[in-house]
Amino acid sequence: MNIDEILEEVLDDIKPTEEEQRELKEMSSKIINKINEIIKQNPKYSVIIDVVQVGSTARNTHLRNNYDIDIFLVFDKNTEREVLEEIGLEVGKKVVEELGGEYWTEYAEHPYTSAVIDKYSLDIVPCYRIDWGEKIISAVDRTPLHNEFVKRKLEKNERLCDEVRLFKKFLKSIGIYGSDLKTKGFSGYLCELLVIHYGGFIEVLKNAKDWKIGEKIILEDIYKIYNLDKNYKFRKFDAPLIVYDPVDINRNVAAALSKDNFCKFVFYASLFLKNPSKGFFYDYYKHVDQKLEDREHGALLTLKIKRDKDIVDDIIYPQMEKLQRSINKIIEENEFVILRCDVHADEEFCYLSWEFLVYELPNVRLREGPSIFKKERVERFIRKYDKYFIRDCKLYAYTTRKYKNVYELFNDIIHGKLRGKISYPKYVNPENGVICKMYVKDTIKVAE
Amino acid sequence: MNIDEILEEVLDDIKPTEEEQRELKEMSSKIINKINEIIKQNPKYSVIIDVVQVGSTARNTHLRNNYDIDIFLVFDKNTEREVLEEIGLEVGKKVVEELGGEYWTEYAEHPYTSAVIDKYSLDIVPCYRIDWGEKIISAVDRTPLHNEFVKRKLEKNERLCDEVRLFKKFLKSIGIYGSDLKTKGFSGYLCELLVIHYGGFIEVLKNAKDWKIGEKIILEDIYKIYNLDKNYKFRKFDAPLIVYDPVDINRNVAAALSKDNFCKFVFYASLFLKNPSKGFFYDYYKHVDQKLEDREHGALLTLKIKRDKDIVDDIIYPQMEKLQRSINKIIEENEFVILRCDVHADEEFCYLSWEFLVYELPNVRLREGPSIFKKERVERFIRKYDKYFIRDCKLYAYTTRKYKNVYELFNDIIHGKLRGKISYPKYVNPENGVICKMYVKDTIKVAE
Known part of the structure; x- marks a missing residue:
């Protein structure tokens, strides 16, 4: 099987079915409509100036059987933090109640509503409206802009969306998908940016196989959006991979990626390109782990x-x-x-x-001491240890372990x-x- | 006990008795007289132009109970090597026979006679007569000049001879006296030169405690003998201690001294000066070894x-x-x-x-492989090993030990x-x- 055939077969497995897509859209619309209804009913909710669906299901880059719906309630910048939190939870609670789901409150930088409605997982998160290049007020304020940027680049390009899916599946399979502090891998947004930048999944791999520690990636759009010339000095980051965020060029989208996971990606990108096989997409890391564990141990x-x-x-x-x-x-x-x-x-x-x-x-321990020419350290060493001797111009001593x-x-x-x-x-x-x-x-x- | 008292007591132990000295002189004279007699008896022995007693007993730097007598037969430079060897052995054999001892032939660069007469060990070694600064013909030709140099400096200075004795005893006790390839320590000649250079045993230690690897020592006499100015560039040696031979300035008298023994000397010189005790002169190294061995083992x-x-x-x-x-x-x-x-x-x-x-x-062995960025080495490594993984940007593999x-x-x-x-x-x-x-x-x- 050549690479194209492999990718087609994998895509057949991971691309959401049409029915899934239709149902997801219906449910999302239903939720958004319900929220808008609720907002209209009470003038105090007029501080919510927009309701946007974000996340991979909104951007059509999600994998099959993903039923996560993320809704952001975008508040006017002048809203007080307490009001945002209160109204955010109130609206979240109401919409889930009216749609007959179960909800609870999650706590990140500020509280938000999590819910389950049928097979769907729903997050309703309040944030502030910021503009391109503007400073954020709460930690999640960039998300609607991330969403906007990616949608603008991927909308009407179904193939590119599929390439993101293949990339995510590949990363999942080698165990480095997710920017949480347990995984320390690639976020969904990072995957999207890399596919947008290189133009496809295989193109990402072909470039990644030659990456070095400290690799810098600057999307073309960044120069356009911020009107920068090619010599612009971007902020420096000490990270294995630096991908400047089109929404905030002082932020590294790949900040969570650990050095070892960066190396894993570079290595497996190269390995896959040399010996492509479907195996790389299906719990590859479990097989590697299994192989590693199948040995004698200390x-x-x-x-x-x-x-x-x-x-x-x-x-x-x-x-x-x-x-x-x-x-x-x-x-x-x-x-x-x-x-x-x-x-x-x-x-x-x-x-x-x-x-x-x-x-x-053994009970005996050999302690390495100073060079015999370091007078003061020699004195301390022979005061401390009794059974000392000279080897390679250094003092050593036998002690009890x-x-x-x-x-x-x-x-x-x-x-x-x-x-x-x-x-x-x-x-x-x-x-x-x-x-x-x-x-x-x-x-x-x-x-x- | 202060240092002076210690040294006096040690000297009392190690200095040859007057009786010993007298007997030694008598025996040496007897041997030399006998050799001269033999030479006179046969005109073919006229190639031997001098008979000299060398070694520590000749220079009055020997320790008590040392009955070694070394006699050099100095041949005319034009003598053929075969003739030198033949006549050397012939004369050696004759003198021992006439004095009623037992003899045998030893082989170094050329053969010589070894013998026992009563309690005396005798070596009769042939060599070529060379002058100061002249090239040697056989390996031992420098010895008569070494002898001449040391005698000139020590004769009529009994105290300095005793200082050499103390130095030798100290080195023996810490296990580094002797320039043989087993000991790799200080030769007797090296001891004499150092005492001559620094003016005494304690003065040697006081200087040695601050020696560094590559320490260079040039005796004042060298400048005089060879008429060198103070900026003369001496030959470089890669050795822990370099003591230029007054008899041949391209030779390092301390060449046999190993780095570890150099370090031992520097260390024990310092230790003795700080905590002087008689113990340093009496099988000190055996006590150290005993202390080191008195421990648990691997x-x-x-x-x-x-x-x-x-x-x-x-x-x-x-x-x-x-x-x-x-x-x-x-x-x-x-x-x-x-x-x-x-x-x-x-x-x-x-x-x-x-x-x-x-x-x-354990049966399992962890092998460290190349950095994942070294493509060719990575390929070889994963071709060779199956159970590999990435850690700290390197490949590692589990194998069977x-x-x-x-x-x-x-x-x-x-x-x-x-x-x-x-x-x-x-x-x-x-x-x-x-x-x-x-x-x-x-x-x-x-x-x-």
Whole structure:
């Protein structure tokens, strides 16, 4: 199968059916009409000057079986924040009630209404109306402009919409779709911009395979919209990929993308172009993981920490990673070699897991000291250690190891004995942890 | 005890007794007189134009109980090498026979006579007469001039001779006296030059404590002897210590000194000056070794290789070290961490020993690959390894470890299976080795 055939077949799988599309449009119209009705009924709602559907279903770049409808209530800029929040929730609540759905309040920078109506997930979010190039007032104010920009470029270009779908599916399959702090991948908007910029999915890949860390992408439209000449000095960002936002050229749309995920994309773009196959679009990363797991292991250990259910992934994941980095320093100071480490959370627990090259080390430890020519450091070293000797112009000393195995070290961690050496994040406290799933060679030692 | 008191007490121990000195002089004179007699008896011996006693006993810098007498037969420059060797051995043999000793032939660059007469060890070595600044013909031709230089500086300065003795004793005690290829330390001549240069033992230490790698020492006399101005550019040497030979300024007297021994000297010079004690002069290094050994150990392994008895230490030691370095590369390639390694030989065997941080590693091995941006290397890597992944912009792969423990690796070495990867020195062949003395943690596993 050549690339074109592959893409056609994948598209057949992922493109929403006509029926799906029709139903989605009907439902969206119904919701928007209902909102407009409600606004008209009460003069105090006149601060809402526009109602726009945003998100991929509004822009026709969504994948099959996506029933997310995002509606933004655009408020007059002079509305007070409290009024915006109050009216935003009021209107949201009313429309869901009148359409017979279930609703609840979600909290981001400001509260908004989330709902389920039949098979549809609905978000009704209030924001301020800003103009192109204007400063935002609340965090989500750019969204209607993002929507406007993408719609303008993709409307009446069904093929380009399909290219965005293929790109999203590809990224999902290799595990890097989503700009949340757990995934650290590509947002939907970023996918759309890249397809618009390069003119297609394969064109994105062909360019991406040669990207380097710090790659800069400036859409042609940006020069037109802001009337910039070609020598304009754009703001600098320290990021693996910099895609200037047409809605705000001081913002990097790819800010959430991690270095490793950037590298993954560059690598798999190249790999796919060399050996194209449908497999890249269907849970490719799961197959890779499976292949990686199908091997022998070093010593495994997992720290399982009770999770506060109110804390969302976007907060808990960075904190788990921070704690793991902090623990890794202690592990390395104690000379245990980490083969692999990972974080993961389910609803109840945080799991920080490690795989070690060795589980146990001898009682003796060799400490590297200063060069024998550094007089002061030499004095401190020989005052501290007794069994020292000279090798390669440095002092070394034999001491007794503090932690003879990994379990002893983690036991001290969960009992708070390394409190001063580990930075505890707010919501992931290692002292709430238990050591579990400990495999050492062929023996399975379940510690707790 | 202050430094002066310490030095006096040590000197009391090490200075040859008057009786010893008298007897030594008597024996030396007897030998030299006998040689001169023999030379006079046969006109063909007239190519020997001088007979000189050299070495520390000749220069009054020897330690107590040293009964080595070195006699050089100085030949006319025009003598053919064969004649020099033949007559050298003939005269040597005759004098020992006439004095009733036992003799044998030793082989260095050319053969010479070694003998025992009563408690005295005697060497009778032929050499060519060269003048100051003249090129040598055989390797030992500089010795009479070394002797002349040192005698001129030390004669009638008994105190300076004693300072040399203290210096030698100190170096012996810390294990770095001797310029042979096993010790790689300070030769007697080097000790004498340093004491001459700095004016005393303590003065040597006071300077040495601030030495840096590449330290250059040029004796005042050199400028006088060769009529050099102060800006003269001396030959450059890549060595930790460079002491220009007054007899040949293109020669480094400290060439045999290893970097580690240089560092040891700098370190112990400083340590002694800060905390002077008699202990530094009496097998100090044995006490240090004892202290170092009195600890817990990692996994120990010794490779015991049959020694060819005809091969001297000066050949066998560098070869053992070369083989160990070569094996260490393989060990490190296979991820076993060496805590300590050493070579040692007795009359029958060479012993290459190791101490490892861990004896065994898991079956899985993590291989670090190229940066994902190095296209060609990436292609080779993923062609070679299947279970690869991306971390920190690099490819890594899980593979199966070839050697799961140290014993397996050494077993392949002694069975010649790593022949292509190890450079075999001429006289130390690992395939003649057996693995022995293997201690893993508390268990002692004697392999053979």
